[in-house]
Each structure stands twice: as C-alpha cells, then as structure tokens.
Amino acid sequence: MSRLLNANMVRLAKSRIFLLAELFMAGYAVAAYVSACSALESRKSGENWNLYFFNGLLAIGIVMAVFASVFLHAQYSDHTIRNKIMVGHRRSHIYLADYLTCLGAGWLMCATYHLTGLLAGLLLIGSEMLEISNFVLGMACSAVIVMVYTALFVLVEMLDQNKARSMSVNVVVSLALLAVGMQCFNKLISLGESAGWLLRVLEKTVPFVTAVYVTTGNDRLSAAALICLSVEAVLLVIIGISAFQKTDIE
C-alpha cells in the first residue's frame, strides 16, 4: 500500500483542487479573525477570541466534500484507477490509500486554517492563549471530525462512478449534516438534560454538532462523542472497502 500512498502523494502535491482548498482555508481563517476582531471591539466583551481557532471546522465538511469529489473522481474520469487494479494492487489497499490521502489532505487543510488563524489572531488581537486542555481537546476533535467527513465522502466517491451524481451527493450530504447539526445543537442547548435519545444519538454521531461545540467552547463536548465519531469513521471505511471489492469498474 505504501506504493499507492506514494503515488497519491505525488498527485496531491500537483493537485489544483488541493491548492485551492488550502487557499480557501487560509482565507477563511483570516476572514474569521478579522470578524472576531471587529466583534470584540464592538462588544468590548470578554469573549475568548481563541475559540475562533477552531472555526475552520464549520467549513471543513463542505471543503472536504468538494475536494474528495474532484480529487478522487479524476481516477474514474481519467480511468487511472484501472492502472492500479490491473497491476495487481488489492482493492482494499487502493481504497485505504485513497482514504488516507484524503484524510492527510483534510488534516493539512485544518493545519493551514489553524496556522493562518494563529498568525492573524496574534497580529490582529494579541497573544491571549488557549488553555492547553481546550487546545488538545479541540485538536483531537478536529482530527476526528475530518476522519468522519473523509470516510463518508470517500465512500460515496469510490462507489459511484458517475462524477456529477457523486459530487452532488457529497455536497448535499455535507450541507444536510450542517443543517441537521445546527438544528440538533439549538435543540440540545434549549432542552438541556431533557433532550430525547434521538437527539443524544445525533449529538454524538453528527460531526457538525461536535464542530459547533468546539467552536463555541460548549461544556457538552464529551470524550464519548469523540469515540462515537471515531467508530463511525472506521465503520464507514469498512463498509466502503467491502462494497468497493464487489464494484465493477467501468
């Protein structure tokens, strides 16, 4: 599988969509901190500006949907996935290599957001620092949220060889997760401990809810959600590999 990862990395390094995604995340970070700066000035509140450090998580779902669709689907539209299968690489390895490449790209996008944001925050606002525990938890959440999004979008891309359809599905799913996540978050905040079981399940399985918790510094953020999301990512990868083994490549 290392050969496939190696080849994917060469592609990623030359990928325009990856470059665009990186630029978007950097631009988003600057925009987030400029807005944080003006919000803090107007309210003169004690709001912790460092929470903007994780704002990139709100956008990463849509960015990953577009990135995974364009980057991975080139294999089908250019038929280059055949070059991997025909020389004897296992399909499970091809799938995993693609997943890990997209995951790495997603983490790099988050890192770009964080680093650009850190720089913008220091320049625009000052040197107030996050508590180390919040920082570690936030970074862990970032990593796991990207894992889930990547697993979901890679699954759709690897199993649907129709470019327009798979890309549409990925974008719609990412928007749906955003909408459902936002609804859940609002209800969970208003209902508190009286929230029903479905809301509690969604709280721990919809990555956008965790993303909102992280960006708002909400106390409901729990290690259980992280574990659930990790399991969800692993299950999606296993389902994807099983289905990809049986897929006829055109």
Added chain:
Amino acid sequence: METVLSVNGLCKYYKREKALDGLSLTVPKGAIYGLVGHNGSGKTTLIRLLTGLQKPDSGTFTLYGAQNRNKDIARARRRMSAIVELPALYRDMTARDNLRIQYRILGLPSEDGIDELLQLVGLNDTGNKRAGAFSLGMRQRLGIAVALCGDPDFLILDEPINGLDPQGIIEMRELLLKLNREKMITILVSSHILEELSKIATHYGFIHKGRLVREMTAGELEAACRKSLRVTVSAGGTLARVLDEAKAEYCFVAENTAEIYSDIQITPLVCKLAEEGCTVLSAQEKEESLEGYYIRLVGGDTHEQTA
C-alpha cells in the same frame, strides 16, 4: 506450445443481459492475438475480466499459470499490462509525470527507464504539455508507455486504433510490431477493423454474442480468404481426378463441391469434365475479404468452437 493466457468458459452478466457466454480461448506466448468482434460482441468485457476490473460470474482463466480465483493471480497480473478502451492518463499532468506516477504505483525504485519509454513511443519532446492537450494518437502512445512501465511480458490493448488518423494507425502498427519482435511482448489486441489487424496479428479469435466462434492462426485465415474458383459438379470423384491430373491445388468443401486455388482456365476444365461424363452445375469465382469472411463466420446463429 507455451501459453500466456488460457480462458475457459467465462460468463459475465450485466443485470439479465449475457455479455460473455462461456467464452474460451488460448493466447500462445509470443503471439499477437487479434480478438475480432463487432461492437457489443464481448471483447471489452473479456478484457475487463482479465484485468481484474470486473469479476466473472462463472468460468475461469489462467494467466501465466495462475488461476483467476487464486491469490497468486495478483502476482501474475504484474507481468501483464493493459489499455481498456481509452488510455488511462492523468490529463492534468505531463507525459513524464504520468509515467512517474505509474512507476510509483509499481514501486519501481529508479526512474531511469522513463526517458527510454518516452523515446520508444515518440513523446520525448512533449515538455510541459499536459496529457489533456495531446492528440488522440499521442494519448494512445502515452497510454502504451504507461502500460509498458515495469516491463510487462503481456500487453492487452482494447481497440487501440479507434479514432486514429492514417498516420496514427501506421505508427501504432509499427509500435506494436516493434514491441512484439524486439521486446518479445505477447500482445492481445481487440479490434473490429480486421484489415488493419491482419497486418500484425499472428493468431485470431472471432467473438460473436459473447462466444468464441473460431480461433485460428494467421496462415489459416489467409487460406480461408484466398482467391478461388468454387465448382459444383455432378460427380465429385471425377472432378478430383481431373484436378489431380492438372496438378491443381484444391479442397472439397462438400461432396461434389471443390474450391480450386490454382490459376486454372475454366473452358478446358469444363470440356475435360464433359468428356468424362461429369456435368458442371455451377462455377463461381470467389475472393473473400477478411471482413467478408468474418461476416460469413458470424452470420449464422450456430457457434462452432474449435479446440
């Protein structure tokens, strides 16, 4: 005869449609095997199964001694390469980058062979031009260069001259002959353009409705398409005697019908037969084109399997 590929009763369904119907064929080592069949006859489906892009519903094939259901098929596939329908290239990358990526996929430690491959297919001066901007002929040649990464012993090409201009067709033909003769690569090439295939193929497999109708060597096909005079008489024995006396080359296709390949004058033959009391019922000059032969072969619904 050492074989590279042996296919045995391969079947493939797409939903309820039967794309391959118990297809069997054998590709000898060192051959240029022409897989002939019209569109939808099952050529591409067979290639997809051989390359592992799809799985057969039943039947087996053996590649370099490894059966498709065994794990060692992956190792055997490393000795094989293919272009299925269109060349598989990253269109946003240069020819060199495409080869570089294929080298990495194969895990080749050195990129030394890339220049040689580009030279071989005549793409060494394409510089930073992206594959997406190449002509179809250039893409086909780059596809072959990608397929040649790792020095395969067996190359499968699906309709490699489709859409090429005359110059491109000649270049492709010369390239395939060069690969076969100089690099000793066995080639399985599918096409529905028989005339072009006949310039390079050493063996043929005719496919129709997912089945092998006939498998033959180039020599056998040439013989089948020779110019001949088909004569039907009232007494086959008399005709044979007269032809033997004339030292003519012939063969009987029915009890009283013979194909005469020698350049023979018809009037003396008819007179001689008449003297012997044998009536000529019909005489027809025949020169069959390869296409004509193929159409005659697949025209009926009966399928003849050859060993």
